Amino acid sequence: MKQYFKVNEWKIIEEGFDPSYNKVTESVFSLGNGRMGQRANFEEAYSGETLQGNYVAGVYYPDKTRVGWWKNGYPEYFAKVLNAANWIGIDVWIGDEQLDLAKWEVIDFKRELNMKEGYLHRNTLVKSPQGKMVRIESTRFCSIVDDEMGAIAYTVTCTNYSGGIRLIPYIDGDIINADSNYGEKFWGEVSKEISNDTGVIQLRTKKTGFEVATAMKIRLSQGGKPVDFISEQIQKEKYIGAEITVNAVSGQPVTLKKYVVNLSSQNHKTDELSTKALAEVERISEKDFALLLNEQRLAWAEKWKHNDIIIEGDAVAQQGIRFNIFQLNQTYTGEDDRLNIGPKGFTGEKYGGSTYWDTEAYCVPFYLATADQKVARNLLLYRYKQLGKAIDNAKLLGFKDGAALYPMVTMDGTECHNEWEITFEEIHRNGAIAFAIFNYVRYTGDEAYLTDYGLEVLIAISRFWAQRITWSAERQQYVMLGVTGPNEYENNVNNNWYTSTIAVWCLKYTIEAIGKVKQANQHKYNDLITKISFREEYECEKFADIIGKMYLGYDAQLGIFLQQDGFLDKEQILVKDLPKSELPLVKKWSWDRILRSVYIKQADVLQGLYFFEDDYNLETIRRNYDFYEPRTVHESSLSPCVHAILAAKLGDIDRAYQFYLRTSRLDIDDYNDDTDDGCHITSMAGTWMAVVEGFGGMRVRDGKLSFNPLLPAEWKALSFKVGFRGISLNVRISKDGAAITNYSDKSITVKVYNEEYAIDANSEKQIKIK
């Protein structure tokens, strides 16, 4: 854990430049708007350590798999988010010296990510090897008003030099994908043109054939006044640039404004891309940078109005949660049901793919409560549309009769991942996908979803479990062999409690859903079972038999569920008794040592108790928490949030607070020493859960919202907003109690500390804390 950035409630601030930390900063300061985004690379050349990254949502490439030893069933390709054309580039020459912060002396340096208004700002004074002093100020943003557009205002002020300077704004599509398996380049050029102040380049991805046109328009001012210029146009392979020579006067700022539009063939006709991009960039440049930035400010203000969480009296915590909400809003807007939420969003290319079980387990709750119902529904439909591929995927592994195994990692429904212990065995993902259906219906009350889409997915998933679970003659019970749970620090174990528990739950919920759908619409139900050849009696009997006879590990002496067979055979040395120098284990220990140790990446028994908390009494949850938490190293970004929620539930507010800080500041403080290649976007939704479900104690039970507020000692007050079935609420929790404001024209009944309160339309209810 580092404390590199300055604490500020609305900004992330870097003061002074530490090149060794540059890749982390590039990740943390990433910008995005759900459609495109990029890492916080410098506009000018930088020869130091950097990870260049520009991304366009939904544009990917199936990179040929790299694997040491091939296993039957591995996918041939890993579909990856691509590094796309670099549109921010502006090369800068002062006289005959090229600006490069890796080679020039940095006198002072300040960079900040303004989360309130949605832009990145940098102000630095540098000295060239020959002694020229230059101040650089740059502001840039990815517009959330027009999600195909970005802009930069880049100001150069020489303070002890007058003479020629050259600015070369460019678009470069000849970029490298750091994550390419065989060092291939994935883009080919379609066309390009460049005039004095305007250019466009259209590129096509190999194999997948996505095309993206990136257009730029350049404006120049000197001493604050617009000036004309004559540029020298540069064309190279997959590159266009315009070299502008300016006679700089010492002390007089030279500002280059670069307007950019990025259009993808996913949303526009391929043959119109370049023409449209040029027209668009023309249109936005007419507005001028200041006006566009003001629109951006207003749009972000509107976002925050619905999304913000306010923590009073604790700026560190406040900064943390705002950073998480900011990045979530930058990553996914829910407007396009072909998109999903990549684990790195627009902050890096690691992990490729776009969709993990993170979406269902961590992101769906966030979007359910903070966005229109259709956003969560789109996330569910994304999986519904890929059901056929999930059935194909299961077939590849020997399953049949319509059993579905959703991929561990995917872009378009095809499995991408290639580690047998994960690809083939981390099958609990199927459970999370079923749980998200349940969660969506529970939250929204939209039971028609089950009839129209949900049940078909549930049956396919339950068919998978019914085949994957086998009968042990030895135990006279059903068992689940050879799985990897969410705790990936165990591989290929038998009877992982979490996976078995969620599998049994899936079977139960499927039977329940069948009942509901039959009752709601027998006709549609009949159509469905015909379509998928569902033999209701026979298959449900099998489901029920498994439900009744499933082995779920339990140690009676300790009163805990057993993470897996043999877990108690391990040496029971707690994390607190490990030397700090051994952490993080994933970097310090060999894999086998991690596997045979008791240490847990994320505690999956606790994940199960979180999902199914109503099935267990508080004492059971406490015993398991007390057992598993001290063995958990939280080396998954998805771990601390669930621990925070359970700690809060168990009244352990101090631990809940510590876990909250860890999840909310995971990237800002580079907790796990791995933010350099991107931020942990999906776990940010977990941070939101830690606040709302943890400290707010929010749940939906029997169609009603309930709260169980608990405030960390460090906080004066906590406020958050949720939407529920058409009603908008603000919940403010202080030492004195909870104040719930209903902004809607309908009244709502909520439970607080298990008592019901009616809150009238457009009014507030004060509830004393217990």
Next chain:
Amino acid sequence: MKQYFKVNEWKIIEEGFDPSYNKVTESVFSLGNGRMGQRANFEEAYSGETLQGNYVAGVYYPDKTRVGWWKNGYPEYFAKVLNAANWIGIDVWIGDEQLDLAKWEVIDFKRELNMKEGYLHRNTLVKSPQGKMVRIESTRFCSIVDDEMGAIAYTVTCTNYSGGIRLIPYIDGDIINADSNYGEKFWGEVSKEISNDTGVIQLRTKKTGFEVATAMKIRLSQGGKPVDFISEQIQKEKYIGAEITVNAVSGQPVTLKKYVVNLSSQNHKTDELSTKALAEVERISEKDFALLLNEQRLAWAEKWKHNDIIIEGDAVAQQGIRFNIFQLNQTYTGEDDRLNIGPKGFTGEKYGGSTYWDTEAYCVPFYLATADQKVARNLLLYRYKQLGKAIDNAKLLGFKDGAALYPMVTMDGTECHNEWEITFEEIHRNGAIAFAIFNYVRYTGDEAYLTDYGLEVLIAISRFWAQRITWSAERQQYVMLGVTGPNEYENNVNNNWYTSTIAVWCLKYTIEAIGKVKQANQHKYNDLITKISFREEYECEKFADIIGKMYLGYDAQLGIFLQQDGFLDKEQILVKDLPKSELPLVKKWSWDRILRSVYIKQADVLQGLYFFEDDYNLETIRRNYDFYEPRTVHESSLSPCVHAILAAKLGDIDRAYQFYLRTSRLDIDDYNDDTDDGCHITSMAGTWMAVVEGFGGMRVRDGKLSFNPLLPAEWKALSFKVGFRGISLNVRISKDGAAITNYSDKSITVKVYNEEYAIDANSEKQIKIK
């Protein structure tokens, strides 16, 4: 299983050419002499499916590891046997048509590997696209008289064409390694020269800097008479050739003789390589091909005198065992203690590395009984010399205080393999290395080896086990978590019976060896324990504690040892009840399905019962055999031989015979559909074991040889030769009994069917069969 080759007691014969089978034939017909070797590629160009392979022993390259997802502790490089310069190449043009069996019509075709005399012969009649009929006859060998030399006699006879033909003998170092991880080429050129009939090229491996000079000398005859020629010399990158134009006369044979010498910097000064190679090739070419081939015949006759196994009345079985002995003799001669026995020998590049546990578990017994004692000793010393690296390897995985983990795959002592479930977990290899020490001392009586080398290795290995085994508070016993046994169809299991059993045995044998060494030479013992900081009392107490309290799985109801925890939870469907279409599992099933199934690649419980048979009564062995054998798919080449030995021991002669056929004809019949990339050299030693230890029932107990002969119904008689402590015996088993001939000048006492017989010097003893 295929029956592609003709059965012959001394030859492998291919009649007719099946291009789809060509890579298998190339493997089976490989030639070698322990120093160099090659696959049976055609001399002339061949545009069909082929795997080019020429190899020079001990010359390797550390190829950058390719891995999907890096795990801490993986090696960065995989040291690979290299495909070296192609020295057999002779391009042939008949008029303007290039000879290419993939494009020409093959009228008749016969190829044979003469195992008795050690050469490869081909005779084929082909028709060109333009209709020219040409007979090609070629004979080649890798000399076992001079292991740096090979020669080819290549005869072209046009039968309906007179006119120009061109022969281009060449040496090409610009070859491809099919197994290269990133498509790199591993050889660079040092120098080359080519004159009218003589050329040499010297190449250097990248990184490792091995150099190999390959020289050729060409002779030509026409109509059986030597003729002079003037060639056109060709030089390309890493290539030399001599183009010879001959005026061919229809019906008159044109013969090109190509003499080749291959010298490596391992055995010669680098700056003398090319000069020496030229001198050598000059010298051998003066002897002429026929003379050299005759020397080869005589040398092989001498080999067979000591090595041959004669099976009377069953040519299929006879061909099988001779093929195995032939290939073993081609692969490793024991003269160079830097070399070891690669799993593919000189028949392919797959698996890289040169040393697996195969050497200790399967090859040492063969060399103990068929070669000078120093050969097995050299194999042991190879590991002794790498002890330091084995200790480093263990350190990398978190072990300390002199614990050693020998690599799974190695060239020079460094681990090469990179699958966590094997590299880090298939640790039973340590046990096999200890067992080989025991086996060597048991067979030879050379107890001084323990004092000088063996004990140091044993203590380092026992230290590893003492750290790797952990205490289970739950069981109040020691356990071994997270291992992969020889049955690689289970990964990361707990308490694999075989691994735990051999670990406990190691600890016991180490304590025993400490006692012996102390008694034999207290002084040297003191030196050793000082050198390795061995705290005898403390460490031996720990060893003894583990020996006394180790958990070894046993099912009382079935009376069997448990392969691992949870084995009986699996669905117990036997191999015989599997549809044939599902086999081999490794090609038909996804990895997870194999892992959670009951099916066994090679039965490691049975491997343990084979190693430690004296510790178990026959009924125990039978119960385990009866349980595990029907669950074993034998998809490891190392599996059938041990089953054959146990079946013979249990009196199940029919099964023993079936297993024998499978192991002995594994490659000839391409049983597992994987001979195309090379033969299974190390399992060939297992075949020898199946005969001598299985049907011969040979054991060494209390310093004496014992036999328990049993003859398959299909055989009239079986004869084999063994050497034992300076005495040479021939054992002939027939329906009537055993005849043991002592060829030595000393008498020997052996046990047959548990009765002792003294066999005088140079005499034979007849023993009636029981």
